[in-house]
Amino acid sequence: MNITKEQIDNLNAVVKIAITKDDYQDKVDGILKDYKKSANIPGFRKGHVPMGLIKKQYGKAVLVDEVNKLLQDNLNKYLTEEKLDVLGNPLPKQQDDFDWDAETLDFEFELGLAPEFDVNLKGKKAITQYKIVADDKMIDEQIERISKQYGKLVSQDVVGVDNEISGTFSNEAEEIENSTTIELDKIKTKKNKGLFTGKKVGDVVTVKTKGLFEEDYLLSSALGIDREKAEGLDIEVNFTISAINQREAAELNQELFDKLFGEGKVTSEEEMRTKIKEDAEGQFAQQAEQKLLNDVTEHLIDNTKFDLPAEFLTKWIQMTGETELTEEEATEEYSKSEKGLRYQLIEGKIIKDNDLQVQFDELKEFAKGFIKTQMAQFGQLDPAEEELDSIAARILSNQDEVKRLSEQLMSKKMLDFFKENANLKTKELSYEDFVKEVYG
Incomplete structure (x- = not known):
């Protein structure tokens, strides 16, 4: 077997592999002998099929298989030994009317080679490394959320400015029927807030979905629909009130600290x-x-x-x-x-x-x-x-x-x-x- 490399340019090369019968014939003959021992061909007893018939029926397939194994093994070995840094995998060149009976079988593989280059991290323009800090405003908002979350609910007779209202959104035509709880301070515009203010349990409030909440993402969860459907939705929905509550903030005491961070870790x-x-x-x-x-x-x-x-x-x-x-x-x-x-x-x-x-x-x-x-x-x-x-x-x-x-x-x-x-x-x-x- 002979392997050579033709350099086309810095990024492309062709590896040529010449395989002779000496490289594969013994292996092929050994496999065909094994086939002869076990072949079941009508008209012949097992183990007595003529070798000529075995070669005619299986010879080409065995030859092709063994040559491909030789190619793969020796090509990989050559690339490793020559330390060729290739991109992708070698591509065999197409050869029309290939003669598998020739004394020497010639194959060519195209290679894509990795380029040589230098890496420079010290560019003229500096890259920004952000340091994000939690400012007092964010911490205050987080403490307020925690206080509300761990606070207690007090039932109210009528809807006030910062109440939580439980109820059901419905629209028969759009097949919307979803029970939820909304916070009045998350409702957008004074006009929309005013539609709820003063209402009692059992009252029905009709609102337009477009621009209903301060944050658009709240609409999909409130209506029980996916975000794609909620995006740009402009219909009227009814909200039937089932409960009105005022959430009283929890005290910032040791009981709350232990509940949040573990006993005694924050005092x-x-x-x-x-x-x-x-x-x-x-x-x-x-x-x-x-x-x-x-x-x-x-x-x-x-x-x-x-x-x-x-x-x-x-x-x-x-x-x-x-x-x-x-x-x-x-x-x-x-x-x-x-x-x-x-x-x-x-x-x-x-x-x-x-x-x-x-x-x-x-x-x-x-x-x-x-x-x-x-x-x-x-x-x-x-x-x-x-x-x-x-x-x-x-x-x-x-x-x-x-x-x-x-x-x-x-x-x-x-x-x-x-x-x-x-x-x-x-x-x-x-x-x-x-x-x-x-x-x-």
Whole structure:
């Protein structure tokens, strides 16, 4: 067997493989002899079928199968030994009227080669690293929500300005019939609020759905319909009142603190505010880090310039899917996936150049940290190390879980690397301002 490589350009090459009969004949003959021993062909006793008939019936199929195995094994070995960094998989060149009886069988495979490039994280323009803080307004609103949530309901005779009203929304034509509880302060406009104010249990209020609530998303849950149907819905609905309540806020006392945070962990309103701030900013940090990861990714894709073997990759997409695509479909698919492929190559280079591979011991500790967080949500704050090791071993025996956790750990490693090496500027702002700036 002879394998050679023809370099077309920096991104494309052709591997040529010449296979002679010496490479496969012994193997083919051995398989055909086994076939001869076990073949059941009418007119012949088992094991006495003429070899000529065996070769005629099975010879070509066995030959093709063995040659394909040789090709696959030796091509993969060649790519590894030559350290060729290929994109996709080698594509066999089509050969019309191929002669399987020739003394030498010649095959050619097209290769798409990964480009050489450098990654520069120190761009001239700094990338914003957001630090989201929980301001006093947010903490005040959270405490107010908690006080209401853990407060008590006091029945009222008539609807007042800040009451909770239970009842049923209905509209026969739209098949709406949904029992719910609404807060009057969530109703939009004084006019709509006025339709409810002063009403009693048993009264029916007719309102228009368009612009009924301060937040549009509340309409779908109030009417018991999906958001798509609720969006832009402009009809009249009846609301039959079944109960009117005033929610009295709970006192900020030790009983409430223990109920919220565990016995004795918080002992004053000041400590409660500190805990709410810490918890909120912990959640905000995850959003800020995801934003940073997205922004650095976009920066690297936009500023790391290299060519790809686009023609080869388009052909590879066209030929290797579950169903063969047209050239136009493959071109469109390549266009959709190009940015993702570019980032995979950039990420791979960063990982290789900076030795960021995930080690098993790291993965195990990462899994144990994940387990501890999950257990803490169910009140198990100090699990034994032996228990964590046992659960982690069970999780890491599942390949899907290993893949998922490895991806999460690698994402964390990449984020830490970007924080240390990218050109970043820190911007501190409230969550409300963060949402406005990032999402518009």
